[in-house]
Each structure stands twice: as structure tokens, then as C-alpha cells.
Amino acid sequence: MTQHRGKFITFEGIDGAGKSTHIAFVGDYLKNKGIKLVSSREPGGTPLGEKLRDLVLHEKMHLETEALLMFASRREHIAQVIEPALHSGAWAISDRFTDASFAYQGGGRGMDLAKLEALEQWVHPHLQPDLTLLFDVPLEVARARLDATRSLDKFEQEKADFFAATRNEYLRRATQFPARFRVIDSTQSIPDIQLRIAGILDEMLAL
Numbered sequence: 171m172t173q174h175r176g177k178f179i180t181f182e183g184i185d186g187a188g189k190s191t192h193i194a195f196v197g198d199y200l201k202n203k204g205i206k207l208v209s210s211r212e213p214g215g216t217p218l219g220e221k222l223r224d225l226v227l228h229e230k231m232h233l234e235t236e237a238l239l240m241f242a243s244r245r246e247h248i249a250q251v252i253e254p255a256l257h258s259g260a261w262a263i264s265d266r267f268t269d270a271s272f273a274y275q276g277g278g279r280g281m282d283l284a285k286l287e288a289l290e291q292w293v294h295p296h297l298q299p300d301l302t303l304l305f306d307v308p309l310e311v312a313r314a315r316l317d318a319t320r321s322l323d324k325f326e327q328e329k330a331d332f333f334a335a336t337r338n339e340y341l342r343r344a345t346q347f348p349a350r351f352r353v354i355d356s357t358q359s360i361p362d363i364q365l366r367i368a369g370i371l372d373e374m375l376a377l
């Protein structure tokens with residue numbers, strides 16, 4: 171019997187939007203529906219990727235070095251985790267993927283989008299998420315949530331205009347790729363957001 175390829179779901183949003191809060195919910199929801207899945211994150215997702223994550227989140231570096239390390243981590247993640255999972259029929263869910271490079275390195279830091287497109291074509295010419303959940307909140311809401319909870323990494327210490335540009339690029343991409351993006355208004359309560367996500371997943375499961 172031919173094995174059906176699994177689905178690939180990615181989670182995106184500016185820091186503090188509430189992305190991490192909902193990843194476990196999605197994992198549990200899908201497992202309860204009998205779906206086998208692999209959950210991982212970027213940068214990271216493999217032992218080498220986690221080492222790159224540590225560097226890229228804490229060291230100062232040239233913008234293009236930062237982008238190249240994101241894609242290096244991604245290359246390893248796709249080869250070791252995402253493709254094998256999808257090929258075996260399992261679903262893969264990733265806390266961030268290439269949209270984050272466009273939003274942060276492209277939007278936030280102003281890197282030429284054409285260079286990011288070239289990297290995307292190099293690293294995953296044939297792979298795109300089946301579904302991207304974009305958790306969207308105004309900057310002040312995200313900032314207040316971050317300040318209430320944790321010590322901040324290199325990106326999280328950036329200023330408001332960085333996050334405004336990052337958020338805009340995410341929203342621009344959601345408009346550019348409407349078939350796979352779902353924008354979640356993350357100012358809503360956690361239970362309301364979960365209801366919306368469950369509806370989106372049910373639609374996908376019915377396909």
C-alpha cells in the first residue's frame with residue numbers, strides 16, 4: 171500500500187504573540203484524532219540546529235551570517251526531521267520556518283527579499299507548509315506579554331520599529347499566500363483561539 175504523505179504545519183508570529191502557548195494544544199488535538207506527529211522548532215530541531223540556535227540567538231553577527239545560519243539549521247531540520255516524518259505518513263509541526271526568515275531578517279532587519287528567496291529555492295525548492303498559523307497581535311500586547319514572563323534573547327530585545335516591520339512582513343506574506351496562511355487574532359482569550367484553531371484543523375482533516 172502506498173503511504174500517504176503527512177501534512178506540514180508551521181507556527182509564526184512576533185515574539186510574545188502566543189505561538190508557543192498553542193503548539194501543545196495542536197499536538198494534543200491531532201494526537202487525539204489518531205494522527206502520528208513530530209513536533210520541533212527553528213532555529214533548532216536537530217542537535218546541530220540547536221547549537222546553531224544558541225549562536226544565532228545570543229551572538230552579534232552580520233545580518234547575512236544570521237540569515238545563512240537560519241537556513242543552515244533549516245537544511246538539517248528538513249533532512250533529518252521534516253522530510254522523513256512526512257514521508258512516513260506522520261505530520262510535522264514546526265515552531266517557525268522560512269516565513270520567519272522573511273519576517274525577521276527581511277522585514278525586521280531589512281535584508282533584500284530576493285536573497286532570501288534564493289536561499290529558500292536552494293534549501294527547499296519543493297517543500298512548503300500545508301498550513302501556516304500566524305498569531306497576530308499589536309506590538310504593545312506582545313511586549314506586555316514578554317515583559318511579564320521571561321528574560322529576553324537577542325531578537326526579543328529589539329525595538330518597536332523592528333517588530334512593526336516584522337509583523338508587517340508576516341501580514342504581507344499572509345496576503346501573498348492565502349491558501350496556506352490562517353491569521354489568528356491573538357488578542358482573543360486562549361480558549362477562543364483554541365476554538366478557532368480546532369475549526370481550522372477540522373477543515374484540514376476533512377480534506
Ligand SMILES: Nc1ncnc2c1ncn2[C@@H]1O[C@H](COP(=O)(O)OP(=O)(O)O)[C@@H](O)[C@H]1O
Pocket residue numbers: 183184185186187188189190191192305315316319356357358359360363
Ligand atoms: N491569548 C492570550 N491571552 C493572554 N495571554 C496570553 C495569550 N496567549 C499567550 N499568552 C501569554 O503570553 C505569554 C507569551 O506567550 P508565548 O506563547 O510564550 O508567546 P510566543 O511563543 O509567541 O513568543 C505567555 O505568558 C502566555 O501565557
Ligand SMILES: Cc1cn([C@H]2C[C@H](O)[C@@H](COP(=O)(O)OP(=O)(O)O)O2)c(=O)[nH]c1=O
Pocket residue numbers: 185190211212213227240265266267268270271272274275323325326
Ligand atoms: C526561524 C527563525 C527565527 N528567528 C527568530 C525569531 C525569534 O525571535 C527567535 C527564536 O524563536 P522562538 O523559538 O519563537 O523564540 P522563543 O522560544 O523565545 O519563543 O529566532 C529569525 O529571526 N529567523 C528565522 O528564520
